[in-house]
Amino acid sequence: MTRHLLQTLTLCGLLLASGMAWAPTYVIEDIEIEGLERITAGTTLTYLPVQVGDVFDDARSPEVIRALFQTGFFSDVEVARRGDVLVVIVQERPAINDIRFSGNRDIPTDALTDALQGVGLQRGRVFNRTILDRIENELRQQYLARGRYNVQIDIEITELPRNRVDVEITIAEGQVARIREVNVVGNETFDDRALTRRFESGVPRWWAFLSRRDHYSRQKLSGDLEQLRSHYLDEGFLNFDIDSTQVTLTPDRKDIYITINIDEGEQYRIGSVDLAGDLIVPAEELRELIEVQPGEVFSRxxxxxSAERISRRLTTDGFAFANVNPIPEVDEDTREIALTFFVDPGPRVYVRRISITGNSRTLETVYRRELRQMEGAWFNGDQVDRSRVRVQRLPFVERVNIETRRVAGSDDEVDLEIAVVERMSGALSLGAGFSQNQGLLLTGSLTQDNFLGSGNRVSISLSRSDVSQLVNFSVLNPHYTIHGASRGFSVFYQELDAEEADISRFATNRLGANVTYGIPLSEFGTVTIRPQLEDVEIVTVASTPGEILDFIDREGDRYNLFSTEVSYTHDTRDSVIFAASGRRHRVGAELVLPGSDLQYYRLNYSGQEIFKLSDTYSLSLSAGVGYGDGYGGTDGLPFFEHYFGGGIRSVRGFKDNSLGPRDSNDEPFGGSFRTTGSVELYFPLPFAADNDAVRMSSFVDAGQVFERVSDFEPDELRVSAGLAMTWMSPVGPLTLSYGVPLREKSGDETQSVQFLLGAAF
Structure with missing residues (x-):
């Protein structure tokens, strides 16, 4: 009996279970979504694997739930039925209202925000608590890569109305782990110092008090390893390999020791150098462009x-897409490399069209007259680069970019697209400044460097200082002729109080006008001719020295002077401001012509050679000589045209205008002969090498002023040395120098700190 009852109950249970599994299907007449707050019903329906009209039963419920969970929008999903209506009940995840950081100083907030976006955390996105560990791990990795191993990260979630949350991330960055030692293991040819001295990671130099060189960074170390590899490849070690790199952290997480294990391999030399391929340029000419020679150590x-120089040479003949591939054949027995430069010039191309964009204020002809690459001519890489430099040097151009594009469907045509970004070419400005030589300086000017888009310059300026007052009006047409000759006019009036400049006690009033012609003789050489008419008046005071009074007794105190200045300038510098390479030499002669109240001349030379030592260092050698004298009825160079020396623009470390002869009042009187020279090493501001607005230098200056050339004595030259900095700040230039006299004599006026400060407002 009992057994029969159990069988009956079991059968009923099976029937009941089978009835539930085999619940009747139905056709969906409608779909309702319940629980939505921010997400629209239409958006949710697009993620459902079913739609109105489909046949549905309970077996498809997991499919619906899984599809909605995969969207990441919902924390809970249920499926129900109301008649033939499919009801989906959801619970939305909260949305991120805001993400706030505090305590981060080493890494900017923008960088941290970008890092979190990589793991799906940003404003407006759905917040999922399961990614909190990923958030903390991502932020920690950002700090570990910067050597901050003690970083502490605390994340707090604040719930807000309307199913929103704020994410507050508090960071205790901790101290950067310091690099105490960098060891290279396995190096036999070079010592550790030779290999690591250019590393960005390492122990700072003893004098670099603010250096961050000992701050560990994974990115910096990767760059150092690549630099190490390049060093060995440039020294002929073709099989050089970095076996491993160990970064060891001390238990207190404050100090780091880096060990780099290397295998130098064998050193290889050049066995032979050949040229192959289509040598459209004579092989002898191409060989002169190859630096490596047989017998030398191989250098990648x-x-x-060398390959780039050959390719560059081919572009000057129109082969814009030339490919030069150096192919090495290595002899392992002799450890020599047979190097073949395979030349594939490709098709010779010419420039079909040159288009200029961005010239919203300037006539197109203003830019086209600066171009050296012409339409319809063979492509010439040197001329394209020179065109870019000439356009870039225009005062109303902020930057320029030239792109070479192939013409579709043609193998021998290219188009040049020149995109310029123009700066404001007109300015009404007021200025204020201060210099140790001139005191307080006030200036005002109205300048248009691109008058009516023509490229002409029109300017009127006024300035006033303790030393001088100046009014000047000038007009310059830089392309007066189609061949590039310039012409300009200038009218000026100047009052100069020499006593305020710490020189002899007198004043001058000068009214004049001139016209200037600039005639280009070559791409880098220009002759300038400037005839000038000037009225000069000398004003004396009770303490004016006898030398000046004697001159006035002989020549009078007012002179009409007609002069002509002729000069030649050769300028190949790569930039007008902060040049890193090139040269500039200028030779000039100024002659006050017969028929003037005075007759005299001045001869001047200034030269500068700049050698690029590396990407950041340049060496400048400069010198200047000036000489003047009278002729005809004028005895000697007039005192108001004397040369002076000393100061930030001459021999630094000595007071402005203090060098040279003195008058009977023991005030600087200047002379007719001046010579100066300088050696200067330019380098970037430490810890801000990428700041193009600042440059520093160490210098040695020498110079002196003599009454006559015959008075020149090398022992009389004054010498100084020191440091200088020039900052092109947003409000004006700041030049600062600290000079220490190395050779001085009794009576010299020294001045260690000298500066010139200007500001526009």
Missing amino acids: REVVE
């Missing part, structure tokens, strides 16, 4: 540079 850098 020199090989690459």
Whole structure:
């Protein structure tokens, strides 16, 4: 009996279970979504794997739930039925209202925000608590890569109305782990110092008090390893390999020791150098462009540079897409490399069209007259680069970019697209400044460097200082002729109080006008001719020295002077401001012509050679000589045209205008002969090498002023040395120098700190 009852109950249970599994299907007449707050019903329906009209039963419920969970929008999903209506009940995840950081100083907030976007956390996105660990891990990795191993990160979630949350991330960055030692293991040819001295990671130099070189960074170390590899490849070690790199952290997480294990391999030399391929340029000419020679140590850098020079040479003949591939054949027995430069010039191309964009204020002809690459001519890489430099040097151009594009469907045509970004070419400005030489300086000017879009310059300026007052009106047409000759006019009036400049006690009033012609003789050489008419008046005071009074007794105190200045300038500098390479030499002669109240002349030379030592260092050698004398009925160079020396623009470390002869009042009187020279090493501001607005230098200056050339004595030259900095600030230039006299004599006026400060407002 009992057994029969159990069988009956079991059968009923099976029937009941089978009845539930086999619940009747139905056709969906409608779909309702319940629980939505921010997400629209239409958006949710697009994610459902079913739609109105489909046949549905309970077996498809997991499919619906899984599809909605995969969207990440919902924390809970249920499926129900109301008649033939499918009811989906959801609970939305909260939305991120705001993400706030505090305590982060080493890494900017923008960088941290970008990092969190990579793991799906940003404003407006759905917040999922399961990613909190990923958030903390991502932020921690950002700090570990910067050597901050003690970073502490605390994340707090604040719930807000309307199913929103704020994410507050508090960071205790901790101290950066310091690099105490960098060891290279396995190096036999070079010592550790030779290999690591250019590393960005390492122990700072003893004098670099603010250096961050000992701050560990994974990115910096990766760059150092690549620099190490390049060093060995440039020294002929073709099989050089970095076996491993160990970064060891001390238990207190404050100090780091880096060990780099290397295998130098064998050193290889150049066995032979050949040229192959289509040598459209004579092989002898191309060989002169190859730096590596048989017998020399193999250098990857020199090989690459040689290939680039050959390719560059081919572009000057129209082969814009030439390919030069250096192919090495290595002899392992002799450890020699047979190097072949395979030349594939490709098709010769010419420039079909040159288009200029961005010239919203300037006539197109203003830019086209600066171009050296012409339409319809063979492509010439040197001329394209020179065109870019000439356009870039226009005062109303902020930057320029030239792109070479192939013409579709043609193998021998290219188009040049020149995109310029123009700066405001007109300015009404007031200025204020201060210099140790001139005191307080006030200026005002109305200048238009691109008058009516013509490229002409029109300017009227006024300035006033303790030393001088100046009014000047000038007009310059830089392309007066189609061949590039310039012409300009200038009218000026100047009052100069020499006593305020700490020189002899007198004043001058000068009214004049001139016209200037600039005639280009070559791409880098220009002759300038400037005839000038000037009225000069000398004003004396009770303490004016006898030398000046004697001159006035002989020549009078007012002179009409007609002069002509002729000069030649050769300028190949790569930039007008902060030049890193090139030269500038200027030779000039100024002659006050017969028929003037005075007759005299002045001869001047200034020269500068700048050698680029590396990407950041340049060496400048400069010198200047000036000489003047009278002729005809004028005895000697007039005192108001004397040369002076000393100061930030001459021999630094000595007071402005203090060098040279003195008058009977023991005030600087200047002379007819001046010579100066300088050696200067330019380098970037430490810890801000990428700041193009600042440059520093160490210098040695020498110079002196003599009454006559015959008075010149090398022992009389004054010498100084020191440091200088020039900052092109947004409000004006700041030049600062600290000079220490190395050779001085009794009576010299020294001045260690000298500066010139200007500001526009």
